[in-house]
Amino acid sequence: MKIAKKLHFSIVVTVVHFCIAQADFAPYFYDNGPYIQNGNLALFSLSEDTAVGTHIYSLNGTDPEGQEVRYGLAFDPGSKQYFRVDPVSGNITLVEKLDREKQDSIDVLVSITDGRSKVVERVTVFVMDANDEKPEFQNMPAIVNVLETAQSGSSLFQVQALDRDTGSGGSINYYLQGAQSSLFSIDRHSGVLRIRSGETLDYEKSKTHFVTVIAKDGGGDFNGREQFMSSSASLTINVVDQQDTPPSFIGTPYFGFVYEVSLPGSEVYRVLAKDGDAGNPNPIVYSMDDGDDGVFGINKTNGRITLLTQPGNLKREIFNIIVRASEVGENGKLLDYGTTPVVIRVVDLNNNPPTFYGEHGPQNTFQLTMNEHPPEGEILRGLKITVNDSDQGANAKFNLRLIGPGRMLRVVPQTVLNEAQVTILVDDSSSMDYEKYQFLTYKLLAVEIDTPERFSATADIIIHLLDTNDNAPKFSSDYYIARIPENSPGGSNVVSVTATDPDSGRWGEVRYSIYGSGADLFLIQPASGIIYTQPWASLDAELRSKYNFYVKAEDTEGKYSLAEVFVTVLDLNDHSPAFNQNLLEKTMVIGAPVMIQAVDEDAEEPNNVIEYSIMKADPDNIFDINTSTGEIVLKSYVKSMAIVQNITKQKECIWSVVVQARDQGQPSFSTTAVLKIDITEATQLGGGPLSTFLMQSRDKPLQILAMLAGVIGTMVVVTVTISTATFMRNKRSNRVLPHRRVRRRPQKPSQGWSTWTLPRPFGRGWGRGGGGAPADKFSVSRGEEEGVEAEKVTVEVVENINYNNNVTVGDAGWVGLGSLRPLPLAHPPPPCAPALPPPASQYHWAVPTVSGGGGGDGQGQEETEEQRGPDEQGAGV
Secondary structure: OHHHHHHHHHHHHHHHHHOHHHOOOOOEEOOOOOOOOEEOOOOOEEEOOOOOOOEEEEEOEEOOOOOOOEEEEEOOOOOOOOEEEOOOOOEEEEOOOOOOOOOOEEEEEEEEEOOOOEEEEEEEEEEEOOOOOOOEEOOOOEEEEEEOOOOOOOEEEEOOEEOOOOHHHHOEEEEEEOHHHHOEEEOOOOOEEEEOOOOOOOOOOOOEEEEEEEEEEOOEEEOOEEEOOEEEEEEEEEEEOOOOOOOEEOOOOEEEEEEOOOOOOOEEEEOOEEOOOOOOOOOEEEEEEEOOOOOEEEOOOOOEEEEOOOHHHOOOOEEEEEEEEEEEOOOOOEEEEEEEEEEEEEEOOOOOOOEEEEOOEEOOEEEEEEEOOOOOOOEOOOOOEEEEOOOOHHHHEEEEEEEOOOOOEEEEOOEEEOEEEEEEEEOOOOOOOOOOOOEEEEEEEEEEOOOOOOOEEEEEEEEEEEOOOOOOOEEOOOEEEEEEEOOOOOOOEEEEOOEEOOOOHHHHOOEEEEEOOOOOOEEEOOOOOEEEEOOOOOOOOOOOOEEEEEEEEEOOOOOEEEEEEEEEEEOOOOOOOEEOOOEEEEEEEOOOOEEOOEEOOOOOOOOOOEEEEEEEEEOOOOEEEOOOOOEEEEOOOOOOHHHHHHHOOOOOOEEEEEEEEEEOOOOOOEEEEEEEEEEEOOOOOOOOHHHHHHHHOOOOHHHHHHHHHHHHHHHHHHHHHHHHHHHHHHHHHOOOOOOOOEOOOOOOOOOOOOOEEOOOOOOOOOEEOOOOEOOOEEEEEOOOOOOOOOOEEEEEOOOOOOHHHOOOOOOOOOEOHHHOOOOOOOOOOOOOOOOOOOOHHHOOOOOOOOOOOOOOOOOOOOOOOOOOOHHHOOOOO
């Protein structure tokens, strides 16, 4: 095929060279070989476990003229169509499930066309095996009959199974499953079943054996992973019996009994034996081999053992008899046999019940007197009890039990054979309480254990308890809550406490007492427990409303318990609200409230809850009051002084308001006060924010003091900071400054004394004449080095309000700048600043000045000179 295509291609080239217009060659598939996934599908194989919908192959071809090709698939008529092809891409998809065991190859017609010519080829797709089949047994299940005498290793059966898979998936190995594999074995390759080496079959042990055989293949790929498949089948092996087993007795061991009332000839026991070869059994006969002493006999056919003499003639209590069972052959000959022991016991009749005895013979009531709460484990020695059963052996074995309230006592021993001394022990001391039981009644019960009659006997045990002081008084409550009005007179009952002591007699008597920090105002009656106030006590809820203390209940031997008492003094409405004054004066700024406040000294609500109201106002209907806080405000329509003056024609707007303060107690108390209200209008003060603050806080002196303290503190901190910084700077520079002198300037006659006006609070202008002009100034001249002119500095003189700090400057006009201060007046001024300064003739006012450059106000300035002598060099400022 490959050679033909090449020749065809050569012809096409020739035609194209000479006759290009007439050339039209058919399309063709590309060559492909094994394991190639594209081409014409030849030599392609596919595993049967390939999933439906899988892309398995791609048809691939071309057209010599380069025309676009289309692909197609077709199957023989009547064949299942396993594949589908995309005509454009040539991709082939599996559309039907494959099964190699049904069809191992698929014939397919593949085609390729360029629209004019079409090429069709038949190819065969081989279906490859996958391990998807289980082994199938051919001769199972089966039943096999085997003699029990078959030899070890004998072949019993050959198992056959078939697997339709190929390769390792079709190979089979055989195995046995379950417990029977220990008795049988199977050849894993041939499937031959044998009796395992060293084992034999026994019909008497097991008549049938069920063997499960597993057939497992060698494994193979399935869906991309290795898979092993197996099947199982059952084989039934029936064992055929042979005469090889002696007789065996049924129901062993054997025990018979002879009673003291048994008669000669009575049956003692019956034995039963069977031939061990159950498939073909022989008859059995019985006989005695040993141990009967001639006093027992046995029936040889039914195995019935009988007594041959009176029971009183029996010399032993127990007889061990050996009985033989023999097989009888066809000719009456005794064949194989088996033996078994039969134990016959001579038994006394249970005709005596247990009996209780005291010190003087049989007794069924025992009494004892003792204190309550004896130590646990103590023996009740006052009880002397003996129990006895006159029978023998098992008939004389019985149990002892105590039946009564709780588990306070226990009996020892609990199991008795024939006779025993009975001991009663204390098991729960706390439950033996006189307050619960004055006496305890128990039943002492003796009951036989192993006899069918279960004879029994009872005895009453009565214990009288004596009381001891084992309880402390106990209050009816851990705490008591009492309430008493504050106006209760001395000696009033507060609360009654109760404690009980369940002990009897004098141990049950209770005495009461109280103690604690809150018990000073109270007493208690020792016998009744009634708590009352001291005769002199006066309760006041406003001073103290809560008391708590302890009450103690104690018996005659000092055992006690405590409880806590809480006493609440109930507040009464016994105080009226009170204003700090009956006549109050307030200044009201329009738009701001004024507040009044009354105090009620009662301790609790609602007695101390105050409600305010306006009783009377002149003029009327001008004020509102907040009933809870006492804030008084003008009516909403009063918004200016003009409205106020329109209401009243008086110039002074001082109105009287009668305010009532009433508490909410029952009965209710009230008080009144007259409030004088001076109404003014808020104005913007000239002093700026400080003046405004002072005016707004005129009714709050503490707020003003706090503000002043803050300002002074800030100034002190700033001053200390500046001084420290200056000192540190001078210290670092370590310079010696020139000494400054101040020369007093003579007064000009034409100028006269300057008019001094002390500054007014919050005033804008101050200084000379009060017109805002600067005060007298100092002219300061700094020291110069040689050849350097002095620098003039202008310093304003600020008035020193604190006159006590002023000092007088001497007549010598030169002083150091460090001592430069305003000169004091001859006499301290009065508290208020005068309107005019005093006459010039009465005071010698010296204003120190220093010279310097720079312009002033042009009045009274004079040049000063600085003289530096040799002795003044190096003087500090």
